[in-house]
Amino acid sequence: MYQLLKEIKDICHWKELLWQMVGREVKARYKQSILGYFWVILNPLAQMLVMSFAFSLILRIPTNSSSNIPYSIFLFVALLPWNLFANSLSSATNSLVNSSTLITKVYFPRTILVLASIISKLVDFVFALSILIIYMIIYQIPISFNILWTIPIFLIQQIFTVGLSLFFSAANLLYRDIQYLLNLLLVLWMYATPVIYPADIVPSQFKFVFQLNPMAVIINAYRQTILGGGQPNFYSLIIALFLSLSILLIGFSYFKSREKIFADNI
Amino acid sequence: MSTPIITFDHVTKQFSLLSHKTFKEFLPALIKGEDTTKDFIALDDLSFTINKGESVGIIGPNGSGKSTILKLIAGVMSPNTGKVIVKGKVSPLIELGAGFHFELSGRENIYLNGAILGLSKKQINENFKSIVDFSELWEYIDQPVKHYSSGMYMRLAFSIAIHVNPEILLVDEILAVGDPKFQKKCFQKMLDFQKSGVTIIYVSHDLKSVENFCSKVFYLQKSKLVSSGNPKTICQKYLSNIS
Numbered sequence: 070m071y072q073l074l075k076e077i078k079d080i081c082h083w084k085e086l087l088w089q090m091v092g093r094e095v096k097a098r099y100k101q102s103i104l105g106y107f108w109v110i111l112n113p114l115a116q117m118l119v120m121s122f123a124f125s126l127i128l129r130i131p132t133n134s135s136s137n138i139p140y141s142i143f144l145f146v147a148l149l150p151w152n153l154f155a156n157s158l159s160s161a162t163n164s165l166v167n168s169s170t171l172i173t174k175v176y177f178p179r180t181i182l183v184l185a186s187i188i189s190k191l192v193d194f195v196f197a198l199s200i201l202i203i204y205m206i207i208y209q210i211p212i213s214f215n216i217l218w219t220i221p222i223f224l225i226q227q228i229f230t231v232g233l234s235l236f237f238s239a240a241n242l243l244y245r246d247i248q249y250l251l252n253l254l255l256v257l258w259m260y261a262t263p264v265i266y267p268a269d270i271v272p273s274q275f276k277f278v279f280q281l282n283p284m285a286v287i288i289n290a291y292r293q294t295i296l297g298g299g300q301p302n303f304y305s306l307i308i309a310l311f312l313s314l315s316i317l318l319i320g321f322s323y324f325k326s327r328e329k330i331f332a333d334n335i
Numbered sequence: 336m337s338t339p340i341i342t343f344d345h346v347t348k349q350f351s352l353l354s355h356k357t358f359k360e361f362l363p364a365l366i367k368g369e370d371t372t373k374d375f376i377a378l379d380d381l382s383f384t385i386n387k388g389e390s391v392g393i394i395g396p397n398g399s400g401k402s403t404i405l406k407l408i409a410g411v412m413s414p415n416t417g418k419v420i421v422k423g424k425v426s427p428l429i430e431l432g433a434g435f436h437f438e439l440s441g442r443e444n445i446y447l448n449g450a451i452l453g454l455s456k457k458q459i460n461e462n463f464k465s466i467v468d469f470s471e472l473w474e475y476i477d478q479p480v481k482h483y484s485s486g487m488y489m490r491l492a493f494s495i496a497i498h499v500n501p502e503i504l505l506v507d508e509i510l511a512v513g514d515p516k517f518q519k520k521c522f523q524k525m526l527d528f529q530k531s532g533v534t535i536i537y538v539s540h541d542l543k544s545v546e547n548f549c550s551k552v553f554y555l556q557k558s559k560l561v562s563s564g565n566p567k568t569i570c571q572k573y574l575s576n577i578s
Contacts, residue, residue: 089450093436100438100479174433175451176410176425329413332406333350
């Protein structure tokens, strides 16, 4: 815990580097392609359209509330934060390996590399979020003050993401299989999370899986507060917060214990 | 004058060679009970001190541990046993341009690399003109670095690294880049640093420049410090050992 505070102080000292690294990722992405940042919007939009077609017109998955919310919005509210989570985690996992030349040459807090890749995905997320907002205005989805709940929910999601990223990035440096394992894990994980289907169609004997899966709690809570206009389930949210903080501490201490041998193992 | 700025106290550094990098190799080896690592000793029980303001040359054949010493000083690696104490800001001139991004312009890369070396935005702003002046790249500063020639690339990297205001400068065989004119300019800059009291660790195979530039030389062989002292005698010893 003390080490974590010390690391945060270190990162503040090196904040210029953090912003430069975020800037590097963001700038490099739009410089390399013709459509540039448009891809960040186009990708989730296409993904949503295809999934909406498959799951609502063909498979006819119901949305959970009695109010007639189109499936596409129902899906998008969950898909955007899920994509943020999955993209952050997979790019953070590769962040140390991709900067191997830096790690063997110059000293700076290594956590910066992981944080920079997570923050740069956040920039993408904000762009993609604009479609959701436009979409919600077009369909005149009513919103209430309960939408403010998304702020703490989002914070829990980011704590969880940082914790896992620290763990996976350090592990990936030592064993490169981790990145492939993670891709597989993310595919399975998405189906174990109520992204494409509502949480309440799951048989009650499997509900405990959701309780232990912070992403399920988080995704479900977004839907409850944005589309349902209600309050999230406090009890589940507290468990998710507790789990996320534990993951952060575990991930961080694993990262720290491996940090000394990063340069030896690249 | 003789305050130690770098101290190596019985430092040993091992690498695990042939360690199994993937599960595919690792798991069978583990099940069969094979030794999954094979240690290679890069530095063996090394002790020395370097005083403030000294210019120390490190010579020795390939694989004798010269670069490992620089990495330990830079704080990139940690020793397995023993202690490395470094008091002061280190600027590594080791394989320059490690932090460059090819798609970004020279200007953007100056900010990026400056931040990697620990400069604040304000410090980079203040030094920006002098960095570009030194590199003589005003014409190309807004071009992506991918269009630079390797010489231009090194010139920019060197110019950034010397504006960090280091207390300890690590130089690893970098003066071999650039045209003779720029090489001379770099060497002049290092002499300036030397005069202003910066501690310089210089690794090179160019014995002549080591002899001219350094006040003290370490001779490494097979991970051990064979001898240290006067540049002329040590370099002679190294030469006679080779032939």
